[in-house]
Amino acid sequence: MDEKLLKCLDRVRKPARYTGGEYNSVVKDKKDIDIRFAFCFPEIYEIGMSHLGSKILYGLLNSMEGVWCERAYAPFIDMEEEMRKNGLPLYALESGDPLREFDILGFTLQYELNYTAVLNMLDLAGIPAFSAERGEDVPLVVAGGPCVYNAEPVADFFDVIMIGEGEESLPELIELYRRAKQEGWTKHAFLQEIAKREGMYVPSFYKMEYGSDGRLISVTPTNGAPPTVRKRVVSDFDSAYYPDRFIVPNTEIVFDRAMVELFRGCRRGCRFCQAGYTYRPIRAKRPETLERQAKAIIKNTGWDEVSLTSLSSSDYPCLSELCNSLVAEFEPKHVNLALPSLRADSFDLQLMENVQKVRKSGLTFAPEAGSQRLRDVINKNLREEDLLNACRVAFEAGYNGVKLYFMMGLPSEMDEDLLGISQIVKNVISVFREHARHKARGIRISVGISTFVPKAQTPFQWVGQISGDEVTRRQRLLIDSLKIKNVTYSLHRYDTSFLEAVLARGDRRLSAVIYSAWKRGCRLDGWDECFDAEKWRAAFEECGVDPAFYANRTLEKDEILPWDHILSGVTKSFLYGEYMQSLRGQATPDCKAGCRGCGALSLTGGTCDV
Amino acid sequence: MYKVRIRYEKRDKLAYISHLDLMKALQRAFLRAGLPVKYSQGFNPHINMSILAPLSTGHSSICELCDLELTEDELSADIVERLNAVLPEGLKVSGAWTPQSKASEIAYCAYDIVYFCKMDECISESFVSPVIIEKKSKRGSLQADVFDYIQAISFRDAPEGTLCSCVLKAGNDTLNPVYVTASLQQKGFIGSDVLAKYTRTHIFDKNCQDFV
Numbered sequence: 001m002d003e004k005l006l007k008c009l010d011r012v013r014k015p016a017r018y019t020g021g022e023y024n025s026v027v028k029d030k031k032d033i034d035i036r037f038a039f040c041f042p043e044i045y046e047i048g049m050s051h052l053g054s055k056i057l058y059g060l061l062n063s064m065e066g067v068w069c070e071r072a073y074a075p076f077i078d079m080e081e082e083m084r085k086n087g088l089p090l091y092a093l094e095s096g097d098p099l100r101e102f103d104i105l106g107f108t109l110q111y112e113l114n115y116t117a118v119l120n121m122l123d124l125a126g127i128p129a130f131s132a133e134r135g136e137d138v139p140l141v142v143a144g145g146p147c148v149y150n151a152e153p154v155a156d157f158f159d160v161i162m163i164g165e166g167e168e169s170l171p172e173l174i175e176l177y178r179r180a181k182q183e184g185w186t187k188h189a190f191l192q193e194i195a196k197r198e199g200m201y202v203p204s205f206y207k208m209e210y211g212s213d214g215r216l217i218s219v220t221p222t223n224g225a226p227p228t229v230r231k232r233v234v235s236d237f238d239s240a241y242y243p244d245r246f247i248v249p250n251t252e253i254v255f256d257r258a259m260v261e262l263f264r265g266c267r268r269g270c271r272f273c274q275a276g277y278t279y280r281p282i283r284a285k286r287p288e289t290l291e292r293q294a295k296a297i298i299k300n301t302g303w304d305e306v307s308l309t310s311l312s313s314s315d316y317p318c319l320s321e322l323c324n325s326l327v328a329e330f331e332p333k334h335v336n337l338a339l340p341s342l343r344a345d346s347f348d349l350q351l352m353e354n355v356q357k358v359r360k361s362g363l364t365f366a367p368e369a370g371s372q373r374l375r376d377v378i379n380k381n382l383r384e385e386d387l388l389n390a391c392r393v394a395f396e397a398g399y400n401g402v403k404l405y406f407m408m409g410l411p412s413e414m415d416e417d418l419l420g421i422s423q424i425v426k427n428v429i430s431v432f433r434e435h436a437r438h439k440a441r442g443i444r445i446s447v448g449i450s451t452f453v454p455k456a457q458t459p460f461q462w463v464g465q466i467s468g469d470e471v472t473r474r475q476r477l478l479i480d481s482l483k484i485k486n487v488t489y490s491l492h493r494y495d496t497s498f499l500e501a502v503l504a505r506g507d508r509r510l511s512a513v514i515y516s517a518w519k520r521g522c523r524l525d526g527w528d529e530c531f532d533a534e535k536w537r538a539a540f541e542e543c544g545v546d547p548a549f550y551a552n553r554t555l556e557k558d559e560i561l562p563w564d565h566i567l568s569g570v571t572k573s574f575l576y577g578e579y580m581q582s583l584r585g586q587a588t589p590d591c592k593a594g595c596r597g598c599g600a601l602s603l604t605g606g607t608c609d610v
Numbered sequence: 611m612y613k614v615r616i617r618y619e620k621r622d623k624l625a626y627i628s629h630l631d632l633m634k635a636l637q638r639a640f641l642r643a644g645l646p647v648k649y650s651q652g653f654n655p656h657i658n659m660s661i662l663a664p665l666s667t668g669h670s671s672i673c674e675l676c677d678l679e680l681t682e683d684e685l686s687a688d689i690v691e692r693l694n695a696v697l698p699e700g701l702k703v704s705g706a707w708t709p710q711s712k713a714s715e716i717a718y719c720a721y722d723i724v725y726f727c728k729m730d731e732c733i734s735e736s737f738v739s740p741v742i743i744e745k746k747s748k749r750g751s752l753q754a755d756v757f758d759y760i761q762a763i764s765f766r767d768a769p770e771g772t773l774c775s776c777v778l779k780a781g782n783d784t785l786n787p788v789y790v791t792a793s794l795q796q797k798g799f800i801g802s803d804v805l806a807k808y809t810r811t812h813i814f815d816k817n818c819q820d821f822v
Contacts, residue, residue: 001622003726007805009626010668016631021623023638023698248638250627250698302638302696333641334649 001096008082016251017045018079020071020093023248024300026058027094028068035178036102037061037069038092038139042117043110043526045073049247050255052309053145054108057166059243067174070094070102074117074524075124083124090124099125104140104177106170107158109147112503113496113525115154115514118143120523122157129515131159131204136187140177144169148201149278150456150563153503155203156511159191163199163566164231165264167240172197195225199232201566208508208562214549216507216560230567233603237264237283244296248303257305257338258297260290262319265600266311267591267610270368271379271582272407274455275311277575278568280600281608282591287322294326298335306330307338314346323355340364345382347390349397363394366405369413370420376587377412379459379578384424391428395436401444402428408474408491409452409466411582418474421447422481429486447489449478451497455504456563457570459578464554465501468494495533499525501551507562510550513543571599611648612680614689615822617705621670621809624700628667633659635701636676642696645689648679662713662821663780663813666788671810675821677709710822711815718761719780720812721787725794726805727771733799734765741793745785756793759785761818771804775811777818 001009001019009015039058041048048054054071061069070092075083083090089098099105105127107118119129122141128134131141143151144162151161162169173194180190195202205225209218221227234240246258265282266275285293294306306326310316326337337355344365367387368380375382391402406421425445432443451471454463466474471494482489503510516539524530540547555561557576564572574597581588588596591610595601601608620632627635637657640647649655658679665671685706686692693703730736739757761777774794778785787808794800813821 003805006807010805014628015626015668016628019623019626021699023635023642023696248635248698250624250635251631252634300642302641304641334655 004086004088005091005096007086008079008088011082012079013076014251017073018075018093019250020096022250024245025071025094025247026062026069028062030068030095032066033068034066034181035068035104035174037067037104037106037174038072038099038102039069040072040099040105040107040118040121042074042107042114042121044076044524045249046251046253048073049249049253051108051110052259052261053166055243055246055259056241057170058247059245060167060241061170061174063241064171064174066178068094072099072105072121074114074121077524077530080120080124080523089126090121100127100139102139103181104142104174107141107143107145109143109145109151109154111526112147112153112500113531115503115525116518116522117524118154118157119515119518123518129518130156130511132156134159140187140190142173146274146278149274149566149568150504150506151201151203151566152508152562153506153510153514155508158203159187160194161201161203162232163201163229165234167234168232169197169199173200192223195223198230201229203508206565210509214546216562219560219565228565228567231278231569231603233281233569234264234283235604235607238285238289242293244293245300246297246303248301255307256303257307258294258301258303259307259309260294260297261285262290262308262310262313262316262322263609264310265608267315268312268381269379269578269588269590269596271377271459271578272368272410272452272455274458276458277570277598278457279311280568280570280598281604282610283604283607284316284609287318287325290322291325291329295329298330298333304334305336305338307340310341312343313339313341314343314348320348320351320354323351327354343382344390345386347386347393349393352394353397362401362403363391363399364403364405365390367424368405368407369410369417370406370422370424371417373585374410374413374417374420376585377582378410379582379587381587381590384427387424388427388431392431392435395432395443398437400432400436400438400441401446403446403448404428406447406449407452408449408478409471411452411460411463412585413474415474415477418477419481421449421478422484425482425484425487429484443486445487447482447487449489450492451494453497453501453504456561457566457568457575459575459582461505461561461575462555462557462579464552465498467548467552468498471497493528496525496531498547498551499533499536502547503550505555505562506550509543509545513539513545516542569598569600569603574598612683612685613709614678614680614685614706615709616676616678616689616693616703618674618676618697619670619672619702619704620665620674620700621672622700624698625670626668629661629664633661635698636661639693639697639701640678643689643692645678645692646681648681660713663716663719663784665810666786666808669787669808669810672704673810673813675813677713707822714781715815716781716813716821717779717816718777718812718814718818719784719810720775720777720814721790722809722811723774723776723787723790724768724770724807724809725772725774725791725800726807727800728767729765729772729794729799733772734763737763737765737794737797737799741797743789743793743796745789756785756789759783760790763790770807777812777814780813
């Protein structure tokens, strides 16, 4: 390690985040490599290293001959300060080489509040933020991840944005880049060629025109780019690449465990949930495949926990068979099974008990809204009886705590819906008093309440977020109603939810705002100690952009949305139909009861494993 | 049941992992190596192991010790090879044996400290007792002469600057080698921003023999 890095490491908290050298990290001989790719995660190590998608793509790219994929994360503020002081540029963890020497930097965009961290990482690497300012000798800067379903706010920063699943698009991007490099193409020639491929969005090839009222009035493709860019998906999910050598971190990360992916997509159709629409259609793995993958990962990592991940694990058809065989395999080895994302209406105590033989974890449910009326509006098909029933069964079995997640500021929400939250909490307490096996221990309920953020490519993409004053009023109402013994609650701060709403439905005029906010010192905006609402306010003002125009405005039916040219497979007319249903207070049954024709089937040519 | 003492290096990138992280890293390596580790009884079973004489985060060592309980009665002959096949770079096992003494018998540790600067040629003659330091411990801080804790110390030139080799008290009343650096700074032999790299080279018993 070089002396500059040694100096930095002595002065920062948790230096193991910045050294690399983890078991199963991939080190290749540079002489066998013609493409160097840096997988960049614009968050700190502990978060980035917990992300399953990165692990899959890291393994996949390193399985390609001649390609070396390394990792880079956003340094926390103390490390950033030392790096700047000591003149140490941002480096990749495997080789320690500066990012500037790489062929391609690939950022994953998981969360809108990570955008300033992208700019900070580019700056620490000595690379200009705007793609227009990057010449031929600078790495190609690309992006992927869930935020790309409206990537317009960061459109000016990336050369290529990959829409959909990276297992499909990344190898293709790399192969074309290799050809371009061998044949000496210009960057422009490469972009023109890649823009013809499915799922490859070259933002600089699209011209936006705005009306006098600020609304987008036209999107014009140039340089032969197609008018729309459609998401890429893995068709044969069961046999898709999956790594069996996850990197084992040397320091504790958020999800420090093995993961297998039960299925992609979700049949529930909660109208606020972006993942629920953009990961369609549903594709499941066979239990044998999952079992084989879980065993291999545990053997190769030494982890003591396997998590079965998906958007709604209870919807996996063979869940209890799979759990039984995994428990039989892992219990004697002291390996725990974690089963997140369970639904209260299909809560199965025997399954839960079976799974938690090694270590007991908590119970978490997400009713999302406090009244049946509002749950119908958001299409969260969960009845209070189901929730109370699940709690009763769990309390009888000896559980004495539960976490409940709700949202506030949902479309059509009224005060009585909010007060319904405390009523549910009180009802859970009554169930405990009546049925708990260990009444004397007392109950612990923690309630988490976030503020609704309308997201692109969902039925609620047209809905404006409620104003700041209204959020404050409703939060006060909630706080007063939740002063109940044995109940703790946490509310998300409003200003970050507001910024998230601005960026989630923004257009590319926001690139200048993000740049200005970063220039003023914003980075890692998801961290309370870093977020500075005043700097963001100044950035909006400097650029003459009204954030409320994006966050709070309810959009018109015939309006061109900034993300209309990005196709997730689910059609705009389907989303609008769902929006209309919500205004009528009507729920839509989940896909199991019959295909609703959302459009996502077209992506796989007819496969959907509902 | 069998108890084994494992000696290993912790250096380079792995020098920067904390004591708790190291416990995890070793436990995972034991499992990858398929060692018949013994778990504790109780609600939350864990692997029965302990690290002797914990090392500060950021310091290297070529002589760390860890005790581990195995369910089998005999030590498999290839335990060193099996572990080294599954350890991250920076951790390397150099020996395994049946413990001969209790952890409480550790009395001294030897360190090499590399200072990235040249020092006064007569440093060995001029760095002498008393140097009063403020020594912090769990029970609070106390004033002490650093030389009460130094069994031996010497300086010589090194490619990076200066190498200081020292033997310091360890065990119950231990001295972290950073106090040697603090003392040198206090006396003006090195500046406050000089880079110092620490490597533990021996763990000793009360006779300054290798602790086994």
